[in-house]
Every structure is written in C-alpha cells, then in structure tokens.
Amino acid sequence: KAGVTQTPRYLIKTRGQQVTLSCSPISGHRSVSWYQQTPGQGLQFLFEYFSETQRNKGNFPGRFSGRQFSNSRSEMNVSTLELGDSALYLCASSLPRDRGTDTQYFGPGTRLTVL
Amino acid sequence: KNQVEQSPQSLIILEGKNCTLQCNYTVSPFSNLRWYKQDTGRGPVSLTIMTFSENTKSNGRYTATLDADTKQSSLHITASQLSDSASYICVVTGLNAGNMLTFGGGTRLMVKP
Numbered sequence: 717k718a719g720v721t722q723t724p725r726y727l728i729k730t731r732g733q734q735v736t737l738s739c740s741p742i743s744g745h746r747s748v749s750w751y752q753q754t755p756g757q758g759l760q761f762l763f764e765y766f767s768e769t770q771r772n773k774g775n776f777p778g779r780f781s782g783r784q785f786s787n788s789r790s791e792m793n794v795s796t797l798e799l800g801d802s803a804l805y806l807c808a809s810s811l812p813r814d815r816g817t818d819t820q821y822f823g824p825g826t827r828l829t830v831l
Numbered sequence: 832k833n834q835v836e837q838s839p840q841s842l843i844i845l846e847g848k849n850c851t852l853q854c855n856y857t858v859s860p861f862s863n864l865r866w867y868k869q870d871t872g873r874g875p876v877s878l879t880i881m882t883f884s885e886n887t888k889s890n891g892r893y894t895a896t897l898d899a900d901t902k903q904s905s906l907h908i909t910a911s912q913l914s915d916s917a918s919y920i921c922v923v924t925g926l927n928a929g930n931m932l933t934f935g936g937g938t939r940l941m942v943k944p
Contacts, residue, residue: 720874749932759875759920759934772931806874820865822874 720823741809748790837935854921
C-alpha cells in the first residue's frame with residue numbers, strides 16, 4: 717500500500733505570495749490532518765478534514781485554509797505569506813477516528829521557505 | 832492551557848544502553864497519548880498509542896508507560912541502536928475541543944557507537 721504523499725517536497729516563495737500544498741492519503745483513509753513544524757514551536761496542529769468537512773482547527777490565522785476532495789485528497793493554502801510561515805508542513809492520514817485512537821500515518825512533508 | 836512538556840530536551844547515549852524519556856501533560860480531560868519517532872527530514876512515525884485505561888504498551892524495544900493520575904508518561908528504549916537516533920515526540924489528545932492534539936517539544940536522542 718502506498719504511503720501518504722505530499723507535493724511539492726520543497727517550495728520557495730516570497731512574502732505576500734500564496735501557496736497551495738497537496739496531500740494524498742493512504743488508500744482507504746478518510747481523515748487528513750495538517751501540521752506545521754518549526755524549530756522554535758515544534759509541531760502544531762493546523763486542521764483536520766474528514767469526508768470533505770473540516771472537523772477540527774488549530775489556532776492559526778485565517779490565512780491558513782484547507783479543503784478535502786471526495787477522493788480524500790486534501791490541499792492546504794496559505795495566503796499573504798510571511799517570513800514566519802517558513803516551516804515543514806506535514807500531512808497525516810488515518811482511518812475514521814474513534815476517540816482518536818487510530819494511528820496517524822505521516823507524509824514526508826513539504827518544506828516551505830519564505831524569502 | 833493544555834500543555835505537554837518533555838524531558839530531557841536532548842540525550843546522548845552509547846549504543847546498547849537503555850534510556851527513558853519523560854512526558855508530562857496538563858491536557859484534561861484526556862483521551863489518549865501517543866509517542867512518535869521522527870528521523871531528521873522525515874515525517875513522524877507512530878510508536879505507541881495508549882488510552883487513559885492503559886498503563887503500558889510495547890512496540891519491539893520501545894515500551895511506553897502511562898500514569899493518568901499523575902499525568903505522566905515515559906518511553907523506555909531497550910538496547911539502543913544507532914538507528915534509534917531521532918526526535919521522540921509525545922502527543923496528547925484531549926476529549927474536548929474536537930479531540931485536539933497537543934504536541935510536546937520532543938526529545939532529541941543521539942545514540943553513539
């Protein structure tokens with residue numbers, strides 16, 4: 717079974733631009749979560765999608781948004797990029813959650829650099 | 832505020848030795864606690880998941896313990912190998928606010944030959 721794939725793997729943007737990252741979950745997984753990882757803040761939860769609906773959202777500004785398609789693939793978008801948005805963005809997929817005990821499988825991440 | 836604190840921040844041990852990583856949390860009410868291993872430049876990989884009713888879970892040379900009363904967890908690594916060099920992240924899921932995940936800052940482990 718193929719793992720979680722994320723595209724692109726690396727991205728360089730300038731301040732003020734917007735970016736769209738893509739995540740393809742493991743086949744059969746319907747839940748997709750996004751995380752931001754920086755050296756200073758560690759891993760932080762962005763949002764979770766299940767069956768095309770945003771189920772949970774972390775404490776990030778409205779510039780961060782996402783969506784999920786009917787095939788469970790997900791995209792996240794960051795508008796008006798700031799230098800502080802430079803980070804590794806990780807996507808994780810899992811089967812339908814039951815009290816959150818299902819295993820999350822992470823992709824390799826997209827490393828975004830904002831200049 | 833929900834918090835997850837891990838200690839030590841970094842650790843160096845010799846190959847073959849055992850080590851224990853600590854995780855203290857304030858998340859309440861609590862659903863489950865996970866330990867992840869993250870190699871440099873890669874996404875985290877799940878090691879163990881424990882609900883509030885479980886107090887120990889093993890995965891090969893990794894054994895996690897949980898004391899829900901004191902809100903403490905530990906990850907014990909037995910007979911360490913060079914490939915154990917990685918960051919180990921403790922993640923706690925709360926029951927409120929839509930099962931939000933709170934991440935610890937991680938422990939960076941280096942195993943030397």
